Amino acid sequence: MSTRTPWMPTESSTAGTRCRNCDAHVTQQFARVFGDNGDVVHGCPACTTYREMQSGDHLPGD
Numbered sequence: 485m486s487t488r489t490p491w492m493p494t495e496s497s498t499a500g501t502r503c504r505n506c507d508a509h510v511t512q513q514f515a516r517v518f519g520d521n522g523d524v525v526h527g528c529p530a531c532t533t534y535r536e537m538q539s540g541d542h543l544p545g546d
Contacts, residue, residue, distance in 0.1 A: 503528040505542075518542075 501515045501523075502508065508530040515523040518537045527542030536542045 501525065503531065506531040520544075 501510050501512055503510055503525045505525075505527050508528050510525050510528050512523070514528070515525050518528075519525045520543055526544060527537060529537075532542045
């Protein structure tokens with residue numbers, strides 16, 4: 485029987501995940517969905533529109 489703690493999508497790690505643009509707190513799940521390939525968030529609902537996040541316009545260009 486496993487003693488691991490189940491994953492809770494609304495909780496973040498104790499280190500906390502932050503938006504690189506405005507430093508707002510975001511959940512780990514948000515970072516996985518809207519972050520870059522390293523789960524780094526470059527725009528969140530506090531500083532970016534959902535349309536920009538869905539299209540990837542908030543991610544830095546190459």
